[in-house]
Amino acid sequence: MERPGAGGINSSEYENVSREKETSEEFEANAMASLIDMPFATIDIKDDCGITDVPHINLERSKENERISKDQIKKRKKKQKDYQPNYFLSIPITNKEIIRGIKILQNAIIQQDKQLAKAMTSDGSFHITLLVMQLLNEDEVNIGIGALLELKPFIEEILQGKQLILPFQGIDTFRNQVGFVKLAEGDHVNSLLEIAEAAKRTFQEKGILAGENRSFKPHLTFMKLSRAPQLRKKGVKKIDPEVYEKFISHRFGEEMVHRIDLCSMLKKKQSNGYYHCESSIVIGKKPIGLRDLINEALHRERMSLKSKVKQIKELLLKPETQARIRRELFEGISVNNSNQGNQIDFSANLT
Numbered sequence: 096m097e098r099p100g101a102g103g104i105n106s107s108e109y110e111n112v113s114r115e116k117e118t119s120e121e122f123e124a125n126a127m128a129s130l131i132d133m134p135f136a137t138i139d140i141k142d143d144c145g146i147t148d149v150p151h152i153n154l155e156r157s158k159e160n161e162r163i164s165k166d167q168i169k170k171r172k173k174k175q176k177d178y179q180p181n182y183f184l185s186i187p188i189t190n191k192e193i194i195r196g197i198k199i200l201q202n203a204i205i206q207q208d209k210q211l212a213k214a215m216t217s218d219g220s221f222h223i224t225l226l227v228m229q230l231l232n233e234d235e236v237n238i239g240i241g242a243l244l245e246l247k248p249f250i251e252e253i254l255q256g257k258q259l260i261l262p263f264q265g266i267d268t269f270r271n272q273v274g275f276v277k278l279a280e281g282d283h284v285n286s287l288l289e290i291a292e293a294a295k296r297t298f299q300e301k302g303i304l305a306g307e308n309r310s311f312k313p314h315l316t317f318m319k320l321s322r323a324p325q326l327r328k329k330g331v332k333k334i335d336p337e338v339y340e341k342f343i344s345h346r347f348g349e350e351m352v353h354r355i356d357l358c359s360m361l362k363k364k365q366s367n368g369y370y371h372c373e374s375s376i377v378i379g380k381k382p383i384g385l386r387d388l389i390n391e392a393l394h395r396e397r398m399s400l401k402s403k404v405k406q407i408k409e410l411l412l413k414p415e416t417q418a419r420i421r422r423e424l425f426e427g428i429s430v431n432n433s434n435q436g437n438q439i440d441f442s443a444n445l446t
Contacts, residue, residue, distance in 0.1 A: 178229055178304050179229060180227035180228055180229050180307075180360070181228075181229055181230065181359065181360050181361050182227070182228050182229070182230045182236075182239060182357060182358065182359055182360065182373075183224050183225070183226060183227045183228065183357075183358055183360060184224070184225035184226040184228075184243070184294055184355055184356070184357060184358075185222040185223070185224060185225065185355070185356045185357075185358045185370065186222060186223040186225055186261075186350075186352055186354070186355055186356075187221070187222050187354060187356060187369065188221035188222055188223070188315060188350055189350070189353075190348050190349065190350045190351070192347070192348035193221070193263060193276075193315075193347045193348040193349075193350060194218050194221060196345065196347040196348060197218070197221065197276065197315075197317050197347065198218055200266075200276075200317060200339065200342050200345075201215045201317060201318065203338075203339075203341065203342070204318070204338045204339060207337075207338050208331075208335075208338060210323075210326060210329060210331065211318065211323075211326070211331070211338070213322060213323035213325075213326075214318045214319060214320050214322045214323045214326065215317065215318050215322075216316055216317050216318060216319065216322075217368045218368065219364075219365075219367045219368020219369050220364065220368050220369055220370060221315060221316075221317075222315075222358075222369075222370075223261070223278075223287075223313050223314070223315060225287075225290065225291050225294055225313075225355065226291060226294045226295055226298065226305055226306065227305065227306070227307060228298055228303050228304060228305035228306075229303070229304045229305075230303065235303065236373055238301050238302070238303060239298065239301075239303060239357055239373070239374075240357060240373055240374040241301070242297050242298045242300075242301045242303065243355070243357050243374050243375075243376055244374070244376060245297055246293060246294055246297045246355075246376065247376045247378065249290075249293040249297065250290050250293065250355075250376075250378050251378065253286060253289045253290055253293065254286065254378070254379070258351060258352075258379050259283060259286055259287070259290075259351075259352040259378070259379060260283060260349050260350070260351050260352070261278055261283055261287070261313075261349065261350045261351075261352060262278070262279040262281065262283070262346075262348075262349045263276045263277065263278060263279065263315055263346075263347040263348060263349070263350070264276075264277060264279040264344065264345065264346045264347065265277040265279075265342075265343060265344050265345065266339045266342050266343055266345070267314075268334050268336075269314075271333035271334045271336075272319070272320050272321065272333070272334065273316055273318070273319045273320070273321075273334075274316070274317055274318040274319070274334050274339065275314035275315055275316045275317060276314070276315040276317060276347055277314065277315075278313045278314065278315070284313070287313055288311060288313075291311045291313075292311075318334070320332075320333075320334065351379065352378065352379055353377060353378060353379045354375055354376070354377055354378065355375065355376050355378065356370070356372045356373075356374070356375045357372065357373045357374045357375070358370035358371060358372050358373070359371040359372075359373065
């Protein structure tokens, strides 16, 4: 038998290597094809990791598969480019102790710099943002309402019958532009993160663009410089930490979560200062007022009614339905004309 030279391989080894290479390439191609077909794969990766470009894939595919893949990428890129959230899931802050503490904080800041008054969040709109999303029309809003209702059992499964209580303590900022009350550390943070992830998944599975590139950080905003653009012209570009120094470790109180709302960022706020609310779900064991129960029941009835109206519209737009309507109308007109002719003949006979 002829011995191979240094670094060489004999014919049988070459065949094994070739066979393994072909198997590897086939497996890689099949795996990639499966990933391409997965809904929202690109969106999920972009949301979680902040990826902005689709990575280049150097695989041999048919021209048809390449065309389909490029079309999908273009559509996803366009959706991401046009993505401007205008709705959000809100956990309203209703504990009067927390609201009172934030008002004291805001007044203390305003006393030090009166021009910051316009940057303050109104007490009627204090909330925790759970998820942001884009809903472009009434149909998408209805889909969002349906997703919120479907989210409720997932939240109940996460909480396992326990009440979600959120304790607030201390102050922090986002790049010295947004001032917020911090959520204290504890197991409640993990529960809230799980609920936020379940919400994101539920809404995305409905085809709704939802979520942000940055990771979810629950916070209770009390001021935002962007609310008063004129401040920058006056030289106020950052929130000075000294204005909230006395509250840096202050305990504001605990919020017992009992409701999650689907709210609009752009529609006119309610008379109490809270955002326009499209729908709500009640969670937890806190005794709920009759009004909350009625609202939830009305939202469910509204969803059912709008779904039926949509089905009727779709039915009326079908060609066979329209043809049948025209046929029955024509038959009705013919019958009326025939009856009128008979009446004329009958009258002539009488005369």
